[in-house]
Amino acid sequence: MQLAVNIAVLAAIYALVSCGYVLIYRTSRVLNLAHGELMMLGAYGLFTTASLFAGYPLLAIATSALLALIVGVLVYVLLMRHMAGEAVLAAVLTTIALGILLRGTIILFWTAQAQHPIRALGLTNQSIAIGDAKISAVGLTLIVVTACVYAGLYAFLRYTAWGIRMRAAGQNPLLAAQRGIGLHRIYALAWGLATFTAGLAGMLVACDSALDQTMATIGLKAFPAALVGGLDSLLGxxxxxxxxxASEVLIIYYVDPLLSEVVPFIVLxxxxxxxxxxxxGTREELDRV
Amino acid sequence: MSQPRSSGYLRTRYAQDWMLLETRTQRVGFALFAACALALPFFAGAFHLDIANQVLLASIGAVALMLLTGYAGQISLGHAGLLAAGAFTTGILFKEFAAPFWVTLPAAAAVGAALGVIFGLPSLRLRGLYLAVSTLALHFIVIYLGSEYESKRGFSTGVVIDPPRLGSWTLTDARAWYFVLLAAATATVLFSLNLMRSRTGRAWRAIHGRETVAGALGISVQRAKLSAFVVSSTLTAVAGCLFAYYRGFVSAEAFSLFLTIQYVAMVIIGGLGSILGALLGAVFVVLFPYGIEAAMKATALADRLSSLIFAVNYAAFGLVMILFLVFEPKGLVGIWQRVQAWFLLWPFKQKPVGK
Amino acid sequence: MKRTLLLGLLTTWVSCANAQDAYVIGLSGALTGPNAGVYAPVVEGIKLYVDHLNGKGGVNGRQIRLLIQDNSGEPSKAAADAKRFLSQDNVIMVVNTSLSSTYAPMVSESKRAGVPLLFAGAVCPKEVYPPADELQFCTTAFTPGYDTRMAFTVIKEMAKEPVRIGFAAMAIPISRAEMDYAASVAKQMNMTPVETQISPPPAPDYTPFATKLKDANPNWIYSWSPWISEVRTFEALRRIGWQGPYVTIAHIPAEEELVRLKDPNFIVFGANALFQDNQPGHRDIREAAKNAKLSYSVEQMAEGWIAGMAIEQALKNSGWPPAPEKLVKSMNDLKVDLKGLRDGGIEWTKDNHFRAKQSYRVYRWDPAKQAIVRVKDWTEIGAK
Known part of the structure; x- marks a missing residue:
């Protein structure tokens, strides 16, 4: 039972992180390798707003989530917009460079000290019993938030005008542009949403354990999950x-914990x-260098 | 090589098609450059010599990656894994069998070639990012095996290797290393230049252009892809072996993903599809952190920020890389060609056609 | 290509060091990268001490110039740093505050130049134990072997029933090797080692590892690894309902973490006294920290401060003008009074570059008093 709970929590983390990869890839065909750093930035944002609005945890969370959205849009407007038409690898390298820049900047502002945003929010992370298994309150929130995010994204892409435009831009940018869809706006929105979800993931993971420089690596760990499902499918x-x-948790439990780092890549x-x-994913003619 | 010159140079004999240096200016320029390269160790201090050696080591790896990514068009994120494979082959053979360098070097090359086949297999089915990620997966597997060896044999702080020995002479002096590495880098560059003019090189460029057309022209796409991976991996593994001997140790932590990123940065910043680009990129990426540090010192920012200086260095590396990618997408080679064109066309100001 | 290279070389040339009026020391540490949180405070502590000392007039009337380089915990960068210190800056001592993977390149560089290498805040390598390597020295509080023997002393004293012990390590060679050693010690002491869990350096969730550990049903758990995996495994264990005592080495952030966790069964032991013990040495640190702009809390400064005290004493005894040989000689016969920061001081002899005795204090949180309490006063651990 505990194993099932563990799988659910870990899957929720991976899913919340990887939907950002999918959103950006599916609309603009760019692989965002700064996702982990943007996650970390979102979590540090929460840490700051939590100390700023001490006593109002909800206000702090809302502000930092909004900030994450704005950061994402800014990343596109200021940076990625200029990479339109360049080689795929150059765009990927730009996101890597962005990641390096963010990591340096984060140490500059917040030092390398491990932080605990949940304490700054004034909340505690209780455990909740489900049958004979236990789950932390934040872990449960994580599962709920992930479910909401996926449901929200599904509804957004399916039923709203902007969502349909986004799908159109992903399917065929040329035709979409000719139908009067502003590609830049769509891409900016995709980056905003992706960073928003990354920020949420960062905040929740930081609340569940702690916040330090290692968070950026966690972003990369969710990457195989996105690929296994297909880079352009949310359900995937x-x-x-x-x-x-599931394979990671089961291998840790039944085989060897040392393999946990390699397992996602072997599955991949x-x-x-x-x-x-x-x-x-969609079978497609993939871009090359 | 076979760039069109603006005027005055006409090939009159077939042999001229085969020359690497065609005009007198090129030959004089190259002679000057070679003289500088040979004289460098007699003027540079030990620290600067170490940087020069790092540049030479990096340039071998960068040229290898350029062959694969810049010419054959196959993206690989397993470069650090291949360097690690070469280095670990050296380390393991040295520790377990006390093998001398003339055994470990070919062994590293052989392991590199074998891994090239394995790394290349996904390329038969995959393209673009999917290929990049499958090579990334192989990177993690190589690193995992290496660190398992370290733990199991109790070399928790890395495998220490003695310098290469030939009779009673050992290669320890930085200056001797410089010449060894210079020779290795020159050999790599010459090999690559010639390979690019051969049937194989043309096949690689063809599959980069468009696979279907290349296939229709009678090129075996699969063979071309695999050969690109094998050649590139072999060179990379040899660079890894040299790296192990030069640093005197091997450890899994030395081959992080960041190393791969640095090599990818070299080929992209240098300019894809050019051996010169790989060399310029290697110089740039290796010297860059030192340059930033010197700039910080010169502007006295270092004292004001003191304990934060390293975070600033780190961030600046990312920032400059971004600026480069956004404003100079053709890379250093692009700048180089513009400068050349400016001199060629002077006093007229016009953009060269087709460039 | 070489033209660019030469230009680059020229720019770096300008910044050559020419300080013959000071003791020059080079430090290479992990100041950025994933492990910065563990090592950066130590570097700041050393810097705090050196600045404080220079403010008082330095050593033998000369200033100390501490050159700091960042290696991000990467071996290649550490090697380049060491080369630079030794060939360009002509340092008389090299300090390593980084991961164990950076040791090998720095050791080989320091050997080549005959310059002493001090491990400060980086786990002590076995080479500093008797018979010590000629050039390697260590001031770090935590150290393999001794730490584990101390852990078992604590467990043996506190355990009331037969011990079934579990281990939590990080997937780095040095931590795994120590856990193997711990398992062998446990067997000698008639305890049952039930399970060893090894988590990768950063894991998104430590619960899967903790679950396996819990299901092996240990009544004690011991962990010796970097703080991040020690404390996160512990928190994950508590969350899934394991309530037993957890013994671990007190790393740099231990004092703040005990207050944060408020768990009476989280037992830490360390060779450094915590700041709540308020020894003369602690008051000195607080005093110096008042005037300095620190990025990390003052409770994390002790480790770096101790290294600074050792460096000062070694330089003082070696006299002026500075020379590596004289410094090695003075370090081979060194006694530093640490003013209560540790039990006894640092004592180096030709044979022993570690210390004459290694003692530990044990602490935990007391919910009744709402404060950290000392479970056990200085306990000396023998060399074996």
């Missing part, structure tokens, strides 16, 4: 996260051999 990201987290390799475009 959810499925991929479940598969990767197996998937790439069988179905390179991922579980639910």
């Amino acid at each position: 990201a959810l499925l991929g996260s479940l598969i990767v987290s 390799l197996a998937m790439l051999v069988v179905r390179p475009w991922g579980l639910l």
Whole structure:
């Protein structure tokens, strides 16, 4: 039972992180390797707003979530917009450079000291019993938030005008532009949403354990999950996260904890051999350098 | 090589098509450059010599990656893993069998070639980012195996390797190292330049352009892809072996993902599809942190920020890389060509056609 | 290509060091990168001490110039730093405050130049124990072997029933090796080692590791690894309902963390006295910290401060003008009074570059008093 809970929590983390990869890739065909750093930035944002609005945790959370959204839009407007038309690898390298810049800046403002945003919010992380298993309050929130985010994104992409435009831009940018869809606005929105979800993931993971420089690496760990599911499918990201987290948790428990670092990549390799475009991804002519 | 000159130079014999240096200016320029390179160790201090050696080591790896990514168009994020494979082959052979360098070097090359086949297999099915990620997966597996070896054999702070020995002479002096590495880098560059003019090189460029057309022209796409991976990995593993001997140790932590990023940065900042670009990129990426530090010192920012200086250095590296990618997408080679064109066309100001 | 290289070389040339009026020391530490949180406070502590000392007039009437380089915990950068210190800056001592993976390159560089290498805030390598390597010295509080023997002393004293012990390590060679050693000690002491959990350096969630550990049903758990995996494994264990006592080495942030966790069964032992003990040495640190702009809290300064005290004493005895050989000689016969920061001081002899005796104090949180309490006063641990 505890194992099932562990899988659910880890899958929720992976899913919440990987939906950002999917959103950006599916609309603009850019792989964002600064995702982990943006996650970290969101969490540090929460830490700051929590100390700023001490006593009003909800206000702090709302402000930092909004900030994450704005940061995402800014990243596109100030940086990624200029990479339109460049080689894929150059765009990916730009996001890596952005990651390096963010990491340096974060040490500059917040030092490398481990922080605990949940304490700054004035909340505690109780455990809740489910049958004979236990789950932390933040862990449960994580699962709920992930479910809400996915449901929200589904509704957004399916039923709203902006969501439909976003799908159109992802499917065929040229046709979409000719139908009068402003691609820059759509891309900016995708970056904003992706950073928003990354920020949420960062905040929740930081509240569950702690916040320090290692957070950036966690972003990278969710990456195989997104790929296993197919980089351009949200449902795929959810499925991929479940598969990767289940195999990771089970291998830690039944085989060898040392393998936990390699497992996601072995699952990924197996998937790439069988179905390179991922579980639910679209089979497509992929770009090259 | 076979760039069109603006005027005055016409090839009159077939042999001229085969020359690497065609005009007198090129030959004089190269002679000056070679003289500088040979004289450098007699003027530079030990610290600067170490930087020069790092540049030479990096340039071997960068040229290898350029062959794969810049010419054959296959993205690889497993470069650090391949360097690690070469270094660990050296370390393990040295520790377990006390093998001398003339055994470890070919062994590293062989392991590199074998891994090239393995790293290259996904490329037969995958393209673009998916290929990049599958090579990334292999990177993690190589690093995992390396660190397992370290832990199991109790080398918790890394495998220490003695310097290469030939008879009673050992290669320890930085100046001797400089010449060894210079020779290795020159050999790599010459090999790559010639390879690019051969049938294989043309095949690589063709599959980079468009695979379907290359196939229709009678090029075996699969063979071309695999050969690109094998050649690149072999060179990289040899660079890894040299790295292990130069630093005198091997450890899994020395081959992080950041190292791969640095190599990718070298080929992109240098300019894709050019050996010169790989060299310029290697110089730039290796010297860059030192440059920032010197700039900080010169502007006296260092004292004001004191304990934060390293965070600033780190952030500045990211910032300059971004600026470069946004404002100079053709890389250093692009700048180099513009400068050349400016001199060629002077006193007229016009943009060269087709560049 | 070389043209650019030469230009670059020229720019760095300008910044050559020419300080013959000061003792020059080079420090290479992990100030950025994932592990910065563990090492940056130590570097700040050393810097705090050196600045404080220079403010008082320095050593033998000369200033100390502490050159700091960041290696991000990467071996290649550490090697380049060491080379630079030794060939360009002509330092008389090299200090390492970084991961164990940076040791090998720095050791080989320091050997080549005959310059002493001090490990400060970085775990002591076995080479500093008798018979010590000629050039390697260590002031760091935590150290393999001794720490584990202390942990078992604590457990043996406090345990009332047969001990079933679990171990929590991080997936780095040095931590794994120590856990293997701990398992062998446990067997000698008739305890049952039930499970060893090894978590990767950063894990998004430590619960899967903790679950396995809990299900092996230990009544004690011991962890010796970097703080992040010690404390996060502990928190994950508590969250899934394991309530037993957890013994671990007190790393740099221990004092603040005990207050944060408020768990009476989280037991830490350390060779450094915590600031609540308020020894003369602690008052000195607080005094110096008042005038300095610190990025880290004053409670994290002790480790760096101790290294600073050792450096000062070694330089004082070596006299002026500075020379590595004289410094090695003075370090081979050194006694530093640490003013209560540790039990006894640092004592180095030709044979022993660690210390004459290693003692630990044990602390935990007392919910009744709402304060950290000392469970056990200085306890000496033998060399074996």
